[in-house]
Amino acid sequence: MNREAIFLKRLLAVIAGSGIVLGLVLISSSNYLLFHTLAEGFSIVIAYAMFLIVWNSRKFLPNQYLQYLGLAYLFIASLDVLHTLSYKGMRIFADESANLPTQLWIAARYLESVSLLLAPLWVKRKFNLPLVVGGYTGVFVLLVVAIFSGNFPDCFVDNVGLTSFKILSENLIVLLLAASMVGLWRQRDAFDSTLLTMLMGAILLTIGAEIAFMFYVSVYGLSNLVGHLLKILSFYLIYRAIIKIGLEDPYRLLFRELQQQQTALRHEQIHLERHVQERTAELSRLNQELQQEIAKHHVTEKALQQSEERYRLLAENIEEVFWLMQPTPVERVLYVNPAYQTIWKRSPEELYRNPRLWIEDIHEEDRDQVQQTFIKFLQGENDYQVEYRLRRPDGSIRWIFDQGFPVRDDAGTLVYVAGIAQDMTERKQIEQELRMKDDAIASAISGIAFGDLDGRLTYVNRSFLEMWGYDDPQEVVGRFSVEFWQMEARAQGVIAALQRRENWLGELVAKRKDGSVFAVQLAASMVVNAEDRP
Template identity: 30%
Template sequence: MKNFLKGLLVLAVLLSFILLSRFNFLLFHVIIELYSILIGIMIFILSTSTYQFVKTNYFTFIGISYLFVSLLDFTHTLVYKGMNIFPFVNTANYATQFWISARYLEAVSLFLSPFFIKRKLKLIPTYLGYFLYFIASLLSIFYFKNFPACYIEGFGLTTFKIASEYVISLILLLAIYNHWKNKDYFDLYVLKLLIFSIVSTIISEMFFTLYVDVYGMMNAMGHIFKLISFYLIYMSIVETSLRSPYRTIFYEFLKESKSFKDYIEYAGIMFLILDTKGNILLINKRGEEILGYKREEIIGKNWFENFVPEEIRDELRKYFEFLIRNNAFEQEDKFKENPVKTRDGIKIIRWYNTILRDEKGKIVGVISSGEDITEKKKEEDFLKYLASVDPLTGVYNKRVGFEIFQKEMGLSLVRNSPLAVVFVDIDGLKKVNDNFGHNEGDVYIKIITEAIKKNIRKTDTLFRFGGDEFVLILPHCDRETAERIIEKILVNLKKLREELNKPYEFSFSYGIAVFYPKEDKSIDDLVREADMKMYEMKKIKNKEGE
């Protein structure tokens, strides 16, 4: 549901941009370019400032490149036709030239970036190279005016501009190939974000081969897909650097980073590293506390043999082996919960798992962070219990009762067997309340419900409908069987009254309705029918008592 709402929000934002482009293209262009530029700057800040976490030059290179791409895009925005910031800018050609310059820089950078996964990046030459490209673009377009024309007023896009878009798209396709070729070095989710970003850029370029009017719909769609591509690059860095800093892309991340080891050791959650056979390679201080053993008692042991309850051991071991064999950890739900054997008994741990790779990209194990949610789980279970039962009698409340009723009707159809419904109304409750007080009335209600619960089958369900009314659901039960069950309850109530020596009778009126799979009856129909029959019985009793 949460993802669905996010999707609706994104769709609403994109539709708002499209509508804005139809009413005021220049405002649309400024807003969407500034968003892209802001995202580009954030990419630079995140990728360079979080290098200590990801320990790879790949994202550092990406960050530097997007800083200078953003500078070119900012210049493109300032000289866009209609902005009137520079008096000598009287044509759309300037903005289109800066656009092409920025896209070439972006495409080539994305193509080259995978080469820096394992290579050292010299920062000063890299910054200098990008800076010189930026200055060369400014001089070529503004001063020397030798940058090829990209847009001619009254004519539209030039052959150079259209050809460049196709060349840029080809470079981007090669960038996708280059990333895919190095897929073993990437977290699967991060790789998807990167590839979808490049695909969005290619789609953007295709739109920019089609427009004639710089204020037209094709131009607007191209800018929207450019924004999407920037955002996906940004998300890949956020996912790698901030949200999951312990999801390693490279083996060196754990092997060489002392600060990360310190973070693991003193983290407030359990950290565990297993090899591909499930043997424990590392556990942190919090892990020792949760398991109740010293590190030397844990390291080297098989996790499944020593810390997983026997009843789920084989299942979890096979699941672990399947995920390792198929590299499927990233395709699974991010969080898993399962019981763990500790010195103090069973505890419930909520896990976040991801794979570890060596310098060649080979899977060498799994790193898991675990939170002890045992007490939280007990609280949740207790709250669920409170929300599902009637506080006086301990039987299910009306909401849960009807949920079970619906389920049992479905099972009745599948099994092709009858389902009996008994509507119960406690006799004489008002008199008990009036003569002996409401506390005694509550005792009377509990006596009736306890007698019913003790004399029905495990498959039957009793829930409180309201006040002194209850509903009994009897699966695999026709009318005759239901009558026998009720008679048994009433007989036992008489015996119980004699044992307790209460000054009032123990009895209830009831009505039975039976659902047969071939009948077209709803839950409401069955309850109504049983309720009417109960009232008929109550009327007879009242007449007899007069």
């Protein structure tokens, strides 16, 4: 999509939006009740739609901020429905005063502001779905019962105006919304920049709406009109931020977090390899020094003590478990450093008393493999490098990377085995999350493809192959993406837009392997890493 088309599209959107706002203003001057119903109806429909879209897209939304908001807005919109139906002039409820709709309004805004404040807590952690649904259901029922039974504080008194409770509540809600912006900003690294801007703008407009509602003296007054218009704009931004991304670009957030986790995994892997290499090199050097000192026999006692002290300082201050054992004639653990207690949650003395604890603490599914690898290592058939799961005394599981090397005397006889065991649980968790996201992409019902900056395909999922009529990814990967579209010039325009870092949304005619064609709704965007590089 070229720049002129983008400008025209945005201009039409501005004109249409301005027309809608102008139309609502004109309607409000002649029939305020109709204006209020339309304004609230817009926000209610958007909120319910947001819940449905976020709920059905939850498998593809990597952070749970959006899922939590979608669920919260289901209950917020339900309070807004009651507020709309109870508005002065609707004549649905027996209470025709302006107090009832104002109470329902303030209850909905409390629920909205608290939800926006809590939502950043779930950016990097999972919430308990039944607990959250139960909590919101309980709060919703409690608010409705309190309001309709007359146990909720009055918010509006005819011929007087707003009560002090209503004004105080609006101020408190503004503070809660401001705090929610701070919380969202602190978690900004977890969001696409466009999404973050829209969410911050929506909250800011909501604050403006609440300030307007502080000053109205009539349900048909100017400040009420301004507040509802700001609410419409706020929900429009939420539509752009959540529903648009959920419908038109449902994988952008997933790809972004996937890229971040891949980068983190690479850094973790590089760090782990460097760490192990450094520790292994240091231990090998010290081992060689020790062997040389033993072989010489004439080394002084002081030199031996110095070597021993260096060895002890290194062993006792590394995060990994350093272990030394005697394999024959009786298998015996001679030494483990303090890191053993940190990772294994056992004291070294327990292991010295019962050397079998080392193998018994290994997960039963991994135990045989570790034993066989160690036996072959002692026989000189292979190196001892193995990954296994450790089951701690409290039942928790940790992943361990363990490696050992032989210590021999001058005759080449194996005397000791020394080794390093490292906790790699965090790395395993990152790998598991990456596999889950890879599976989600591979099994998605939409056709998904990745390509390089030149437009050459590097990955396609199963749905893409089925849609285009191919059986094997090798038939597709490596080819230019323009080959799969009927109008290659227009497809080239998509690539050009992405190279300019512009998102592209539109319809193209695709070309199957057998030559047949079909229409496709295409959403394309650039995937960048944590350094904002493609």
